[in-house]
Amino acid sequence: MSAExxxxxxxxxxxxxxxxxxxVSAICGLIIVGSYEITLPAxxxxxxxxxxxxVLKVVPTAKTIAEYYALPAGGxxxxxxxxxxxxxxxxxxxxxxxxxxxxxxxxxxAKGYADxxxxxxxxxxxxxxxxxxxxxxxxxxPGIGDKILIDKDFLANFKELDVKLKEDMSALVNEVxxxxxxxxxxxxxxxxxAGATVTSRAVGKGINDAAQFLLPKLVPNIExxxxxx
Amino acid sequence: xSTNTPVSTATAPRNxxxxxxxxxxxxxxxxxxxxxxxxxxxxxxxINSISxxxxxxxxxxxxxxxxxxxxxxIPKEVRIATYIVIIATFVTVVxxxxxxxxxxxxxxxGAYIQLIVANCLVLGRAEAHAAKFPPVAATLNxxxxxxxxxxxxxxxxxxREILGNGTLLGISLFGADxxxxxxxxxxxxxxxxxxxxxxxxxxxRERKDRGNAARTAEASHGA
Numbered sequence: 096m097s098a099e100x101x102x103x104x105x106x107x108x109x110x111x112x113x114x115x116x117x118x119v120s121a122i123c124g125l126i127i128v129g130s131y132e133i134t135l136p137a138x139x140x141x142x143x144x145x146x147x148x149x150v151l152k153v154v155p156t157a158k159t160i161a162e163y164y165a166l167p168a169g170g171x172x173x174x175x176x177x178x179x180x181x182x183x184x185x186x187x188x189x190x191x192x193x194x195x196x197x198x199x200x201x202x203x204x205a206k207g208y209a210d211x212x213x214x215x216x217x218x219x220x221x222x223x224x225x226x227x228x229x230x231x232x233x234x235x236x237p238g239i240g241d242k243i244l245i246d247k248d249f250l251a252n253f254k255e256l257d258v259k260l261k262e263d264m265s266a267l268v269n270e271v272x273x274x275x276x277x278x279x280x281x282x283x284x285x286x287x288x289a290g291a292t293v294t295s296r297a298v299g300k301g302i303n304d305a306a307q308f309l310l311p312k313l314v315p316n317i318e319x320x321x322x323x324x
Numbered sequence: 325x326s327t328n329t330p331v332s333t334a335t336a337p338r339n340x341x342x343x344x345x346x347x348x349x350x351x352x353x354x355x356x357x358x359x360x361x362x363x364x365x366x367x368x369x370x371i372n373s374i375s376x377x378x379x380x381x382x383x384x385x386x387x388x389x390x391x392x393x394x395x396x397x398i399p400k401e402v403r404i405a406t407y408i409v410i411i412a413t414f415v416t417v418v419x420x421x422x423x424x425x426x427x428x429x430x431x432x433x434g435a436y437i438q439l440i441v442a443n444c445l446v447l448g449r450a451e452a453h454a455a456k457f458p459p460v461a462a463t464l465n466x467x468x469x470x471x472x473x474x475x476x477x478x479x480x481x482x483x484r485e486i487l488g489n490g491t492l493l494g495i496s497l498f499g500a501d502x503x504x505x506x507x508x509x510x511x512x513x514x515x516x517x518x519x520x521x522x523x524x525x526x527x528x529r530e531r532k533d534r535g536n537a538a539r540t541a542e543a544s545h546g547a
Binding site for chain 1: 394397398399400401402405406409410412413414416417420421423424425426427428431434506509510
């Protein structure tokens with residue numbers, strides 16, 4: 096077969112290919128940036144509402160919330176808005192109408208069964224205990240792992256979970272730990288949900304890690320937070 | 325493809341046919357069995373299924389419209405790259421939109437929103453239909469396909485939610501004494517329900533075919 100008998104294959108010039116790809120990408124870029132700009136305020140508002148709801152759930156007496164950072168080197172400072180600096184732990188101080196501190200909320204996270212389990216926990220500086228948890232995000236198995244949201248016995252663990260600091264305020268006296276269902280004997284232990292031990296342990300480990308980091312920095316400075324600044 | 329004929333003069337019924345194709349005759353979930361990844365993963369509840377379906381519908385309709393609009397401009401050498409860029413754009417738009425509408429929904433659907441980019445239904449429609457038909461027909465066909473996908477997802481999600489959680493769209497159906505079939509909201513449940521629906525449709529189709537065959541035989545016998 097000679098080359099002449101075949102129809103010459105249509106060849107698109109390189110410049111045309113590049114031009115089409117360039118133009119399509121430019122149009123798509125405009126659409127993406129445009130929709131980002133349009134939806135950003137609503138998405139940010141949603142995030143703020145979700146955060147406030149999570150904080151209010153664990154510090155129900157709060158009327159206003161102030162955001163703080165616990166610095167890795169020790170000490171705390173008020174958040175100035177924008178991205179948090181690397182290495183700091185965010186926490187939220189809740190105040191009543193008179194501007195008096197009613198509780199602290201902080202986020203904790205640890206690997207669960209499916210993915211990271213992120214919870215918000217309330218801390219009461221008076222009893223030095225955790226006073227409640229709520230879930231920020233999780234992808235745990237529906238009907239099993241997600242019981243940490245609704246299981247009454249499990250949630251009762253967090254009515255007065257002991258997170259006292261040592262005298263020198265360097266770490267917790269007792270590590271917070273989830274134990275097998277029915278074997279809880281101490282106020283710093285978490286009675287795991289039967290069948291959802293991995294998720295329960297993630298909550299325990301998350302709270303322990305967060306408390307070990309946050310409380311040694313927070314408790315020595317608690318006076319600074321007592322009255323709303 | 326049965327639809328690869330140019331749009332004729334009878335536009336209205338033709339458009340209706342384009343639209344209905346995906347909803348019943350070539351339903352993406354039950355007939356073409358496309359896009360199984362979100363079908364299995366997010367159908368743990370009816371509301372998740374509906375949101376996922378509508379998100380996919382938007383991406384399908386918008387991408388097919390743009391692909392169809394640009395069909396004479398896009399050289400075939402770079403068509404896949406172009407389609408994917410267009411699809412990825414509208415997936416990003418949906419991603420932002422859902423964050424603005426409901427963060428809870430965004431959390432529930434997770435990575436499957438972004439994975440719409442890789443849903444073979446979307447690229448399949450762009451390549452097999454939108455690239456060959458004018459924008460109106462392409463958009464109608466894509467919307468029908470999207471709604472058919474939504475319908476399929478919701479039929480699976482509804483059953484899984486009723487059996488696995490005792491609720492439909494969050495409303496309790498059986499009271500507090502109901503013991504949920506947890507397996508239904510776990511991955512195997514997705515396959516069970518999908519298999520159940522496919523079985524029902526297969527039985528229905530076989531009955532219909534048998535009925536048609538009998539009628540044809542009768543007619544030829546009479547003649």
